[in-house]
Amino acid sequence: MAGPLWLIPTVPIVASGVIALLKQPRRKLASNLAIGSMVFSLLLSLVAFAHVLSGWMHGALVRETSNFTWIHVGTTPLDLGWVLDPLSAVMLVMVTFVGLLIFIYSTGYMAHDENYTRFFCFLSLFAGAMLGVVIANSILLLFMCWELVGLTSYLLIGFWYLKPSAAAAAKKAFLTTRVGDVFFLLGIVWLFGQTGTLLFYHGGAGSMETHALTALLLERSAFGLSAATAIGLLIFAGAAGKSGQFPLHVWLPDAMEGPTPVSALIHAATMVAAGVYLIARVYPLMQAGMPAGGTTTALSVVTWVGAFTALFAALIAVAQNDIKRILAYSTVSQLGYMMAGLGVGGVAVGMFHLITHAFFKALLFMGAGSVIHGCHEEQDVRRMGGLRSRMPLTFGTYAVGMMALSGVPILFSGFWSKDGILEAAQHFRLSKGPFYMLVFGALLTAFYMTRQVSYVFFGSYRGHAHPHESPKSMTLPLAILAFFAVALGAIGTPAWPWFRGFLNSTPVAFGLSGFDEPGLLALMGTSTVVVFIGLGLGWWLYGNKSPHADQPDLLEAAAPPIWNALRDRLYIDEFYGATVIAFYWWWAKVADWLDRDIWGGAVAGVSWLFKLGARLNRFLDANVVDGTFDKGCEEISVGGGLLSRMQSGRVQTYLRLLALAVVLLAVILIWSSRA
Numbered sequence: 241m242a243g244p245l246w247l248i249p250t251v252p253i254v255a256s257g258v259i260a261l262l263k264q265p266r267r268k269l270a271s272n273l274a275i276g277s278m279v280f281s282l283l284l285s286l287v288a289f290a291h292v293l294s295g296w297m298h299g300a301l302v303r304e305t306s307n308f309t310w311i312h313v314g315t316t317p318l319d320l321g322w323v324l325d326p327l328s329a330v331m332l333v334m335v336t337f338v339g340l341l342i343f344i345y346s347t348g349y350m351a352h353d354e355n356y357t358r359f360f361c362f363l364s365l366f367a368g369a370m371l372g373v374v375i376a377n378s379i380l381l382l383f384m385c386w387e388l389v390g391l392t393s394y395l396l397i398g399f400w401y402l403k404p405s406a407a408a409a410a411k412k413a414f415l416t417t418r419v420g421d422v423f424f425l426l427g428i429v430w431l432f433g434q435t436g437t438l439l440f441y442h443g444g445a446g447s448m449e450t451h452a453l454t455a456l457l458l459e460r461s462a463f464g465l466s467a468a469t470a471i472g473l474l475i476f477a478g479a480a481g482k483s484g485q486f487p488l489h490v491w492l493p494d495a496m497e498g499p500t501p502v503s504a505l506i507h508a509a510t511m512v513a514a515g516v517y518l519i520a521r522v523y524p525l526m527q528a529g530m531p532a533g534g535t536t537t538a539l540s541v542v543t544w545v546g547a548f549t550a551l552f553a554a555l556i557a558v559a560q561n562d563i564k565r566i567l568a569y570s571t572v573s574q575l576g577y578m579m580a581g582l583g584v585g586g587v588a589v590g591m592f593h594l595i596t597h598a599f600f601k602a603l604l605f606m607g608a609g610s611v612i613h614g615c616h617e618e619q620d621v622r623r624m625g626g627l628r629s630r631m632p633l634t635f636g637t638y639a640v641g642m643m644a645l646s647g648v649p650i651l652f653s654g655f656w657s658k659d660g661i662l663e664a665a666q667h668f669r670l671s672k673g674p675f676y677m678l679v680f681g682a683l684l685t686a687f688y689m690t691r692q693v694s695y696v697f698f699g700s701y702r703g704h705a706h707p708h709e710s711p712k713s714m715t716l717p718l719a720i721l722a723f724f725a726v727a728l729g730a731i732g733t734p735a736w737p738w739f740r741g742f743l744n745s746t747p748v749a750f751g752l753s754g755f756d757e758p759g760l761l762a763l764m765g766t767s768t769v770v771v772f773i774g775l776g777l778g779w780w781l782y783g784n785k786s787p788h789a790d791q792p793d794l795l796e797a798a799a800p801p802i803w804n805a806l807r808d809r810l811y812i813d814e815f816y817g818a819t820v821i822a823f824y825w826w827w828a829k830v831a832d833w834l835d836r837d838i839w840g841g842a843v844a845g846v847s848w849l850f851k852l853g854a855r856l857n858r859f860l861d862a863n864v865v866d867g868t869f870d871k872g873c874e875e876i877s878v879g880g881g882l883l884s885r886m887q888s889g890r891v892q893t894y895l896r897l898l899a900l901a902v903v904l905l906a907v908i909l910i911w912s913s914r915a
Contacts, residue, residue, distance in 0.1 A: 241291040242304035242324040245375050248284050248332060249385070252277040252368035259361040270357040271347050274364040278340040281371060285332035292329040293742070301745040302326070305377050305441050319439050323377035326743045327587065331374045331517060334595055338509040338602050339367045341717040345606050346501040348713035349613060359399060359499070366392040370510040374517065379428055379447070380438045382521070386424075386482070386514060390417050393511050397498040409497035416491040420481020427474030434459060434467055440521065448524040457529045465537065468528040472538035475522055476545075483515025484572045485579060486549045490813055493568040500609030503564055507571040508602035516578045516594050520587045533669065539583045540670060546579030547665070547674035547681075552810075554684035558691070559795070559806035562619050563608045566692050570645065571601060573681055577661050580674055585664030588740040592732050593657035595739070599728060600644035600654060603721035607638035610714050611696060616705040621695035622788065623704075628697040630707045635697050637718040642693050644725040646686040646775065649768045653729035658682060659767050660732065666763060682767065683774040690778025699784050734760060 255277035259270045295302035307321030343363065350359050369392055372385030391414075398410025432438050435452040437445060444451060456468035465473075479485070484492035492512065496503055506512060519526065519542065526538045535543075553572035560566045574597050582590035612619055614631050628635040644654040662682070665675040701707065709715070731738040734754030741748030755761060781794050796803040805811065 241288055242306040242322060244284070245288060245306065245322045245324055248281045248288075248336070248375060249368045249371035251280050252364045252371065256361050256365035256368060259357060259364060262357055264355070264357050267356045270360045271343075274360040275340065275343045275347075277364060278336060278343050278367060281367075282333070282336035282340055285329075285336045288324055289329040289333050292324065292326055296326065296742055296745055299747070303441060305439075307377060307439055307442060316436060318380070319378060319437065319442070320381045321377040321439060321442075322375040322381075323441060324375070326745060327517075327520060327591070328374050330591070330595065330739075330743065331513075332371065334598050335367070335370055335374060335509045335513075338598050338721075339370075339505065341720060342501050342505050342509070342602060342606070343367075345504070345609070345714050345717045346499075348711045349501055349609055350499060353499075355399070359396075362392055362395045362399065363501070363505070366396060366505060366510060370514060373514050377440050377446075378438050379431065379440065379522075382518070383424065383428055386478075386518075387421070389482075389511055389514055390414060390421070393417075393495070393506060396502040396506075397495045399498055399502065403497065405494075406497040409491075409494040412494050413491040416488055417481040420478045420488055423474045424478025424481075427471045427478070430467070430471050430474065434471075448522065453524060453528045456525070466529065468525055469537045472522065472526045472528075472536075473541060475525070476519060476538065476542055479515035479518045479579075480545065481515070482518070483512050483575045483579065484549075485515070485545050485575065486552055487812070489549065489553065489572050490809075490816065492572055493565050493809070496562065496564040496568050500564065500605060500612060503568070504602045504605035504609070507568065507605055508598045512571060512575055513594055513598065516575065516582065516590060519579070519582050520591055523582070523587050526582075535583075535668075535670065541583075543580050543583030543665075543668065543674050546576045546581075546583055547677040548576070549573065550576030550580060550681040551677040551684075552576075554681045554688070556806055556809050557688045558684060559793070559803050560688075561621055561793075561807075563611060563621050563624075563692065563696065564605070564619060566621070566688060567601070567604050567608060570604075570685065570689070573685065574601070574645070577658060577678065577681070580665060580678060581661035584668045584674065585661060586744075588743040589660045589664050591743060592739050593661060596644070596653040596657040596725070596728050596732075599721050600641045600652075600725040603637060603641035603718060603725055604645065606714070606718055606721070607634055607641060610634040610710040610718065611638075613710050613714065614707045615703055616707075618703055618705065621692055623702055624696045624707075625699040625703075626697070626701040627707055630701070631709045633709060633715045634718065637715070637722040638697070639693065640722040640725050642689045646689050647682055647767065647771050648686075648775075649764070649771065651726060651729070653725055653727070653732070655767070655771075656729045656732045659764060662767060663760065663763055666759065679766070679770055683770045686771045686774025687778045690775050691782050694778065694782035694784075698782075702788050 252274070255273045259273055262270055292302045303323065303325040305321055305323045307319050309317040310320045311318050343360075346359070346363065350356055353359060366389065369385050369388035373382055373389060376382035376385060394410045394414040397413050398407050400406045401410070428438065431447055434456055435447045437447055437452070439446045440448045442449070446452065453468060456471065457466050459467035461467050461470040481488040492507075495506055498506075526542070527536055530536045530539070550573045553569045553576065557566050557569035557573065560569060574593070578590045578593050578597070580590075581593055611624065611627060611631065611634060614627070614634065615624060618624065640652070644652040647655045647658045649655050662675065662678055665678055666672075668674055730736065732740070734757065735752050736748065736750045737754065738748050740746075792800075793803065796807075808814070
């Protein structure tokens with residue numbers, strides 16, 4: 241089955257190329273090509289998933305690869321390839337399915353945009369690049385598609401490039417993620433230098449297999465770290481940039497400047513999921529040398545960074561007023577949960593939250609887009625209100641997404657995936673710090689989502705336009721996503737941990753005995769209490785009494801300094817502006833001065849010297865060399881003229897000269913004899 245796997249990303253990429261050649265009026269053909277390519281990729285992904293599922297049900301670990309030599313570096317072959325295993329199979333279905341729903345939703349949301357055709361060109365290329373990341377069995381191929389994801393995110397975030405904030409957000413996203421990518425590239429080069437291969441799996445000779453990992457553990461690097469740990473940390477830096485982990489998170493909230501379908505695609509199915517998926521793909525490297533019941537340095541870093549990001553972003557989300565920016569910081573926070581889940585619980589724990597989050601966050605962003613569309617492009621939640629009666633379908637589906645994100649117990653998938661992370665964090669032996677940060681983050685999540693829903697759907701309408709429900713092309717995908725935001729929880733409960741068993745290729749049986757694990761019911765109870773405290777506080781403060789846009793927020797009135805700091809994103813952007821960006825501005829001026837005055841002056845000085853030399857050379861050539869030569873030629877010419885007169889051919893003249901010569905000779909001889 242791995243053989244034709246390359247078709248899954250290739251078809252959307254080819255569709256993108258075809259759409260790029262279409263004229264702008266061919267709008268329907270462009271969207272049909274994009275949607276058709278995603279339908280094809282989804283169907284092939286389902287076939288691949290069924291193949292892996294069949295093998296797992298028969299007790300086999302399915303990991304099929306298709307590798308080939310791309311080029312030779314000296315005598316070393318550089319191989320590329322793709323892999324089909326439970327991890328890639330799950331991701332393929334998620335990306336294609338959620339992506340397809342976003343594509344369909346886009347036909348309604350972007351219906352009146354003059355660059356409709358170009359939008360679907362970029363969207364299709366974006367999805368194809370992400371699918372390339374998913375199937376890659378070579379970290380080099382993954383990096384190629386990874387950079388293509390970065391390019392297309394730049395194009396889509398800045399899609400409305402005539403808007404200065406959109407153009408600035410696109411540049412910010414592109415440059416910030418490049419910081420992490422530099423470290424990622426260093427990790428790739430180091431990995432290749434140590435193992436001689438960039439394939440993940442290659443019949444025991446891959447870089448994620450035992451032989452290579454053992455060699456990496458034996459090789460020491462700086463600060464006493466093994467090469468495996470150092471390379472893992474470099475790769476994590478790349479993942480942190482792509483997945484918005486602190487301190488490289490600053491690009492993600494500004495990515496809201498792109499059209500809402502782009503926000504949904506970035507925050508749910510594609511770009512930010514790539515970083516989490518990367519860590520899951522290289523997990524054998526991250527856990528290399530891990531003692532029984534312990535952890536590794538690389539996984540500890542992943543855990544602490546993830547837990548801090550989850551809490552940090554949740555705090556900022558509390559004080560935001562833009563409906564999409566609240567969700568953006570929520571995404572940063574949930575990505576922190578995923579990273580922490582990978583660090584403390586393993587691939588299945590982190591990836592389960594990635595999958596459930598993809599559905600309910602796509603639902604929330606698309607629901608936010610429906611609200612914005614219905615309110616005539618208004619995005620400030622303080623200028624909304626009372627929309628539950630005016631937009632009932634949007635409200636119902638949005639409420640499902642909000643409860644899934646908040647982790648409302650039992651019925652919603654977010655409860656089970658988030659509790660899996662909290663359970664693993666509770667058993668983290670190094671410290672309880674990550675667990676407490678994640679619990680507090682869960683409380684804040686329930687609080688700020690209740691605040692948002694209260695502002696948008698309850699109370700009285702505070703805007704100026706006349707809101708209306710969105711078309712079916714937008715609400716139908718919302719309903720489908722709402723269903724999965726609930727249903728996916730069933731495959732990750734302690735009673736039936738199907739998802740964990742599938743990813744780990746272990747057998748699974750249904751049984752309530754899964755709830756007998758020590759401390760599990762207490763944790764579930766604690767989690768439930770925390771969520772309802774957050775929901776209760778949010779409803780108590782905001783409920784049906786959300787203030788008007790011109791009035792201060794209730795928390796702002798209670799604690800202005802804290803509110804202002806959270807509203808201004810804890811001044812992280814300002815800090816970067818005063819330090820990193822200021823340094824590069826200064827360095828740019830220094831470089832400009834060096835270029836203009838030092839190097840430019842040196843070049844001008846050398847040029848002046850050569851000009852002076854050229855003039856001196858011209859003077860010497862014209863006056864000394866040419867003058868001497870010309871004078872000599874003149875003398876020779878005169879002498880030749882005199883001699884030519886002597887050669888007249890007259891015998892009398894010759895006799896006279898001969899007589900004169902005899903006389904001169906006689907005088908010389910007489911003079912010599914006297915001397």
